Amino acid sequence: MVSGSRTACSSLAPYIRSAAASHLLSRKPDTKNGSAHCLANASSRRDVRAFGPHRLYTTPSLAADRPSHLAGTVEEKTPGLVLSDAQRRTIYALSTPPGKAGVAVIRVSGPDALQVWRGLVKTRHAGKGKAKECEPEPWKMYRGEIVHPGSGEVLDDGLAVFFKGPRSFTTEDVLELHVHSGRAIISSVLNAISFFPFCRPAERGEFTRRAFEGGRLDLTQVEGLRDLIDAETESQRKLALRTAGGSTRARLEALRNETIQCLALVEALIDFGEGEEIEEGVFEQARGRVLKLRDTIRHHLSDNRRGEIMRSGIRLAIFGPPNAGKSSLLNFLAQREAAIVTPIPGTTRDILELSLDIGGLPVIVADTAGLRKTDDIVESIGVDRAKQLVESSDISLCVLSASDVLVRSPDGSWDLRLPPTVESLIKDDTFILLNKTDFLPPSSLANLPSRTTWAVSLSTNHGTQDFMESFAQALHRRYNLLTANGLAVEEPLITHARHRAHMENALDFLEAFLDTPPEDVVFAAEELRYAAQAIGKISGLIDVEDILDAVFRDFCIGK
Ligand SMILES: Nc1nc2c(ncn2[C@@H]2O[C@H](COP(=O)(O)OP(=O)(O)OP(=O)(O)O)[C@@H](O)[C@H]2O)c(=O)[nH]1
Numbered sequence: 246m247v248s249g250s251r252t253a254c255s256s257l258a259p260y261i262r263s264a265a266a267s268h269l270l271s272r273k274p275d276t277k278n279g280s281a282h283c284l285a286n287a288s289s290r291r292d293v294r295a296f297g298p299h300r301l302y303t304t305p306s307l308a309a310d311r312p313s314h315l316a317g318t319v320e321e322k323t324p325g326l327v328l329s330d331a332q333r334r335t336i337y338a339l340s341t342p343p344g345k346a347g348v349a350v351i352r353v354s355g356p357d358a359l360q361v362w363r364g365l366v367k368t369r370h371a372g373k374g375k376a377k378e379c380e381p382e383p384w385k386m387y388r389g390e391i392v393h394p395g396s397g398e399v400l401d402d403g404l405a406v407f408f409k410g411p412r413s414f415t416t417e418d419v420l421e422l423h424v425h426s427g428r429a430i431i432s433s434v435l436n437a438i439s440f441f442p443f444c445r446p447a448e449r450g451e452f453t454r455r456a457f458e459g460g461r462l463d464l465t466q467v468e469g470l471r472d473l474i475d476a477e478t479e480s481q482r483k484l485a486l487r488t489a490g491g492s493t494r495a496r497l498e499a500l501r502n503e504t505i506q507c508l509a510l511v512e513a514l515i516d517f518g519e520g521e522e523i524e525e526g527v528f529e530q531a532r533g534r535v536l537k538l539r540d541t542i543r544h545h546l547s548d549n550r551r552g553e554i555m556r557s558g559i560r561l562a563i564f565g566p567p568n569a570g571k572s573s574l575l576n577f578l579a580q581r582e583a584a585i586v587t588p589i590p591g592t593t594r595d596i597l598e599l600s601l602d603i604g605g606l607p608v609i610v611a612d613t614a615g616l617r618k619t620d621d622i623v624e625s626i627g628v629d630r631a632k633q634l635v636e637s638s639d640i641s642l643c644v645l646s647a648s649d650v651l652v653r654s655p656d657g658s659w660d661l662r663l664p665p666t667v668e669s670l671i672k673d674d675t676f677i678l679l680n681k682t683d684f685l686p687p688s689s690l691a692n693l694p695s696r697t698t699w700a701v702s703l704s705t706n707h708g709t710q711d712f713m714e715s716f717a718q719a720l721h722r723r724y725n726l727l728t729a730n731g732l733a734v735e736e737p738l739i740t741h742a743r744h745r746a747h748m749e750n751a752l753d754f755l756e757a758f759l760d761t762p763p764e765d766v767v768f769a770a771e772e773l774r775y776a777a778q779a780i781g782k783i784s785g786l787i788d789v790e791d792i793l794d795a796v797f798r799d800f801c802i803g804k
Pocket residue numbers: 566567568569570571572573574585586587588589590591592593594613614615616680681682683684701702703704705
């Protein structure tokens with residue numbers, strides 16, 4: 246069938262396209278249309294139930310003050326109308342932290358954002374004359390008065406911008422009011438917005454959720470955005486910025502598309518059967534591509550969890566014998582007296598953890614009790630905790646007093662002798678810091694074993710600068726963030742445990758596919774379908790309500 250090869254392939258192409266166009270490739274976020282114009286719908290329906298904790302709009306005095314542009318809207322037509330939460334589709338919230346500051350941003354999103362503008366924003370022509378209503382030109386910042394839509398009272402002098410959906414953060418119409426940040430101003434503006442029956446306060450993360458539902462962001466971008474807000478170090482910021490920008494989304498989409506292409510090949514076999522309209526070897530072709538896909542996913546999974554570690558922080562345990570200077574090191578790294586330091590061995594008993602930035606990396610540094618045999622019950626609990634922590638940390642750094650561990654051999658050279666209490670905890674990848682070099686002649690430090698060993702004096706600060714630079718580099722190398730010549734390597738794809746779980750599932754399904762013989766082509770297709778779904782769950786393309794709730798729960802209100 247050599248000559249038929251091209252025709253068979255081209256005859257497959259539309260099939261693949263149609264499979265791609267089916268439910269497999271496209272999630273149709275249709276929430277916008279379904280929800281739009283609740284005002285119009287509500288006003289035409291008179292059966293709106295009037296119960297629940299909802300605001301009653303028609304306070305007579307306010308209704309009498311109502312500005313002309315609101316005439317004829319929902320509440321005129323349906324006196325005493327109370328809208329349910331679902332009908333109050335326009336949401337609002339303060340998007341900046343509450344309190345005294347230069348500027349506070351209040352965001353309004355939903356089908357009636359423009360109505361809110363008409364009620365609240367009065368601008369002056371060329372900055373002069375009486376402030377008047379104006380229809381906003383989208384995406385243009387206006388200076389004006391923010392007024393109460395009922396009484397017309399001026400609440401603040403501020404800026405306002407109207408974003409026309411879908412070119413807005415939420416993909417809906419969005420109004421942003423920039424007012425002076427003060428408690429009374431903020432609450433008066435929020436109160437003014439609540440005057441509209443079609444508006445309700447936003448829930449936690451609801452703006453972002455709408456961006457997701459509108460298809461602007463996928464779940465990885467939502468998580469990236471949250472991580473960006475939480476980022477405390479350069480590396481976290483960079484990673485989160487790229488994820489929020491859609492790099493993970495694009496890479497996952499490529500993996501999922503490839504799975505779907507393989508599925509399309511296999512489904513074509515089911516529909517047509519090999520040898521009829523389709524070339525031979527289609528199943529093999531799919532197998533070959535799935536093998537590559539499997540290797541790629543395996544590669545991402547065997548990343549030492551560096552994406553997750555980068556995001557949540559590298560857990561570093563400082564351990565060693567009593568009085569070696571472990572707490573002194575913690576204080577040096579933190580640049581403050583966080584831990585108690587005394588000449589008494591056994592000073593530190595419990596674990597003390599600090600989140601620090603080391604060379605742009607997030608590191609959770611833990612100081613521990615000095616390791617020794619002791620009859621003191623409190624101290625021995627501390628020693629046990631220290632050992633457990635060393636075992637469970639991502640990395641460990643053993644601090645030793647140089648004069649205790651460097652021993653001069655008969656030929657005049659210096660050897661490192663590890664105390665038995667710490668020896669069992671020292672692995673190939675354990676970093677070693679020899680402290681108190683001020684007690685030693687410089688010659689003893691000439692030939693230190695490896696690049697993971699440093700010698701310093703935390704009292705005189707001798708060698709500490711070199712240690713910091715070299716230690717940060719070693720961390721970058723360990724987490725594969727830099728190559729040997731200081732260049733950044735491939736950024737991790739998996740940054741959350743949630744991604745890893747779905748990725749592992751996808752790998753299982755791909756392997757199940759590879760174990761399925763060609764006769765069972767229907768089952769084989771099923772495995773690929775599940776694999777595509779598992780990858781889709783990472784992006785949230787497959788709607789799973791509990792995943793969504795978990796992701797958005799961690800957001801604050803106004804985001
Ligand atoms: N001479 C000298 N003394 C140091 C140096 N670093 C720390 N010390 C002193 O060594 C003593 C013990 O320091 P710590 O930081 O409390 O030691 P530790 O390992 O935390 O001790 P424990 O918590 O008791 O296990 C203190 O008196 C420090 O001032 C150093 O480089 N040179």
